[in-house]
Amino acid sequence: MPTSFRLARIPKTMTKVLPKFDKYTLYARLFPAVIAAAPAIALAWTVIAGKEVRLVQAIAGTALAVLLMVFADIARRRGKAIEPRLIARMGGLPSITMLRHRDPTFDAPTKARMHAFLAEKLAEAAPTAEQEAAAPEAADGFYTRAGNWLREHTRNKKKFDILFNENITYGYRRNLFALKWPALILNILIVVGTAVYWWVQQGPLDLLPVFVIAFLHAAYLATFSTRSALEEASRTYARQLLLSTESAELRKPPPAAAKPRTRKKKAEGPDALAT
Template identity: 30%
Template structure:
């Protein structure tokens, strides 16, 4: 995937490119703080190329990590939200609403009858397979439709959170490297022409930027990802009322 495709496609831009840019955000900010006098066009172009080149690479890494870790997320949540919400024993959907969804799916998905509460209880594995099949049908039935814009929006939100969460180790590694580089460059590199006070202030501001970024990265928890996944699941299942 080239940069043009990442920028022009809404899903690629939100769910893949933006997490990578956010992961690398302090790199450019710290460079501007530590080296405020670097104004040559060549240096600027080189910095932009390196930043977006790294971000483009991270989009692939983030997507790969996100998809690889997704099954572990679903396992820790007791199943994919759009599947588990269809279970009779799940309480995240209103009971009447869930019955309406079951009725619609049983009537419209070819050769599929959703299980009752007793059937689900006696054979939960088979019941989940049926719910997964219904979920797959919903995904196909809503893909590309104008009335599915909200589903697409929630899907992008989930993709962004999942991929940014997957990039946390890399983002934190970048932050640690920036802390070391900032302290070394502003405190020990004698080639920088600035007073001690200016160097100290630049160091503090740069470290503060990195610190805030670390807080943002650490706030990307499984619970944060799950909130987006459940919002997407509810929006997808609500298509039963509009298809």
């Protein structure tokens, strides 16, 4: 690294304004956005590497915080946008389809326990196989309400850590897949732009690392960020969500209502000592 390139230490005032992301936002939203922009980040770093740059002067802490929030929000919005097509392709939300009698994900006894548990929690009867066949929309309505109940009652990240991690995996794959084509287009633009730069400048191959990163980046997206990988993560999360009906945490009886405390009356009269 050139000796003229020095990064100033990040002042405490900047660290105070940097956003503190929770685990889900960091892994499932921000990381996909940063990965998608990796070639552009590598190009920017290469361009400024030979210059003296002070981080404080290059970007203010508040602007950096806003930029990170924007990255996370873009990844989330792009991911939510592709979700309806994903659900339609899979024949419905996996947490719904897996509860259907005709779905083979769970064996009959396990599914019967799930239906009985959810029926008790929702205070309504679960559809039978015959009712499901006769009125599939009504049956899916019950399964939708059951899935919503489970999601609301499994939000504790410590008690349902496996489910939480599966949700992170799904969010990461969904958001990265949603950014796949914009990222590949960005790769093409960077490669073409650097090629033109070399042709015009006839200079050294100082941007060669950018080409390598762009190639590896495109290979990773093409190989691992696929629709099948996303569908697999969706089904894995849904399976774990439904299996939470077997957990001791959800099957614990509700705490007994505390009896109201009554104030003892003071004993009066000659019978007081007799007690």
